[in-house]
Amino acid sequence: MMVAMVSLPLPLSRRAFALLLLLILVSGAGCGLLPSVTETPPGALTFTTYIELGMPEQDAFIGGDSAAPDPVSRISVPDAYVPQILSRPIFALARPARHDPLKLRRDPFGPFPRGRLLPVTVQGWLGARGRGSYSVDGATARLEAAFSSLIPNSVYSLWCARHTYASDVTVERACDATNAAASFTTDAAGAATVRLTLSPLAPSTEETGTLIELIYHSDGRARAPSESEPGVTTHIQLFADLLPSKR
Numbered sequence: 001m002m003v004a005m006v007s008l009p010l011p012l013s014r015r016a017f018a019l020l021l022l023l024i025l026v027s028g029a030g031c032g033l034l035p036s037v038t039e040t041p042p043g044a045l046t047f048t049t050y051i052e053l054g055m056p057e058q059d060a061f062i063g064g065d066s067a068a069p070d071p072v073s074r075i076s077v078p079d080a081y082v083p084q085i086l087s088r089p090i091f092a093l094a095r096p097a098r099h100d101p102l103k104l105r106r107d108p109f110g111p112f113p114r115g116r117l118l119p120v121t122v123q124g125w126l127g128a129r130g131r132g133s134y135s136v137d138g139a140t141a142r143l144e145a146a147f148s149s150l151i152p153n154s155v156y157s158l159w160c161a162r163h164t165y166a167s168d169v170t171v172e173r174a175c176d177a178t179n180a181a182a183s184f185t186t187d188a189a190g191a192a193t194v195r196l197t198l199s200p201l202a203p204s205t206e207e208t209g210t211l212i213e214l215i216y217h218s219d220g221r222a223r224a225p226s227e228s229e230p231g232v233t234t235h236i237q238l239f240a241d242l243l244p245s246k247r
Contacts, residue, residue, distance in 0.1 A: 043133055043134060044131070044132070044133055045130075045132035045133060045134055045143075045145065045212060045240040045242075046240060047128075047129070047130030047131065047132070047147070047214060047239060048239065048240070049125075049126055049128065049237070049238060050101055050236075051077055051080050051126055054077055055077070055102065056074040056076050056077065056101060056103070056108065056109060057074055057075040057125070057126075058074065058099045058100075058101055058230070058231070058236060059099075059216075059230055059231045059234070059235035059236050059237075060074070060075055060090045060118075060122075060125050060235060060237075061073060061074060061075070061090060061110070061114070061231065062075055062079070062085065062088050062089075062090060062091065063088075063114055070114065071110060071111030071112060071113060071114060072093070072112055072113075072114045072115075073109045073111055073112065074109045074110055074112075075125075076109060080122075080126060085122055086121065086126075087121055087122070088121060088122050089117055089120070089121055089122075090117075090118045090120050090122060090125055091114050091115060091116065091117055091118060092115035092116045092117075092118055092218050092231060092232055092233070092235070093114070093115045093231040093232050095113055095115075095232065096229045096230045096232050097110075097112050097230060097231045098230070099230060112231070115231075115232060116218065118151075118218055119154075120151050124149070124151070125237065127149045128148075128149050128150050128190075128214075128238055129148050129149055129238075130145055130147040130214060130238045131145065131146055132144050132194075132212075132240065134212075134242060139199070140198075140199075141197070141198050141199060141200040141201060142195070142197055142198075143158070143194070143195070143198060143212070144194065144195045144196075145193070145194045145212075146191075146192075146193045146194075147191060147192050147193075147214065147238070148189075148191045150186045150190040150192065150237070151186065151216060152187065152188050152189060152190045153185065153186060153187070154185065154186050154190075154216065154217075155184075155185055155217040155222050156183065156184055156185075156192065156215060156216055156217065156237075157174065157182050157184075157215045157217065157223075158174075158175040158183075158194060158212060158214060158215070159172050159174060159175060159182070159212075159213040159215050160175045160198075160201055160210065160211070160213075161173075161210070161211040161212075162201075162202065162208060162209070162210050163208060163209045163211070164208050172213070172225035172228065173225055174224060174225065175196055175198055175212065176196055176197075176198055182194070182196060183222035201242055203242050204241055210241070211241055211242070212242060213236050213239045214237050214238040214239065215234050215235065215236060215237075216234075216235040216237045217233060217234060217235075218232075218233055218234075218235060219233040221233070
């Protein structure tokens with residue numbers, strides 16, 4: 001099993017992340033032209049974008065109208081309402097950038113050094129959808145997910161992340177032991193279905209959070225979390241919170 005100590009994908013203060021996702025995923029939320037987040041039954045997974053939760057996208061970047069290699073910036077929530085921006089292409093970065101969805105650091109939107117042009121527009125990136133289920137039977141867990149409107153003919157992986165709020169430390173690992181079963185290629189329509197058998201994951205609590213992350217590998221290589229290059233070759237497009245089951 002390969003693990004990596006990484007910067008927090010959602011660096012919230014103690015309790016804040018769990019309470020935020022519980023509120024949004026249970027109550028439901030919508031965002032303009034984006035798909036709505038609806039109630040999630042126990043055992044079900046709803047994958048969302050950062051924008052749907054009111055935060056800037058962390059691994060997708062837009063530039064100006066110039067063809068010159070000008071710097072790029074993160075996609076903000078207001079960008080999701082502007083047709084001219086929705087039609088813009090998305091770029092990767094030239095160097096990895098630490099995630100900052102709560103805008104706690106200086107210049108959380110950028111600018112950042114522009115990297116490669118990616119084969120998707122802002123609207124295409126934000127239009128990704130995913131639903132799934134997670135169940136536990138003794139010492140075995142099963143994770144199933146169906147995705148649509150992803151980038152066609154592209155390599156993706158599912159990573160399982162565990163964050164401890166008090167220490168602000170996140171451990172990411174492939175959702176299977178080797179990353180082989182957790183990696184897949186979308187079809188020509190950008191769809192894919194994943195079925196995994198894995199060791200049970202701890203549910204999210206007020207002290208820790210468990211996320212299922214959908215990672216787009218823009219270089220076409222299914223990297224392990226230990227090889228993560230946020231914004232350069234590894235991009236979180238969707239994620240789901242592993243909420244505790246209601247009993």
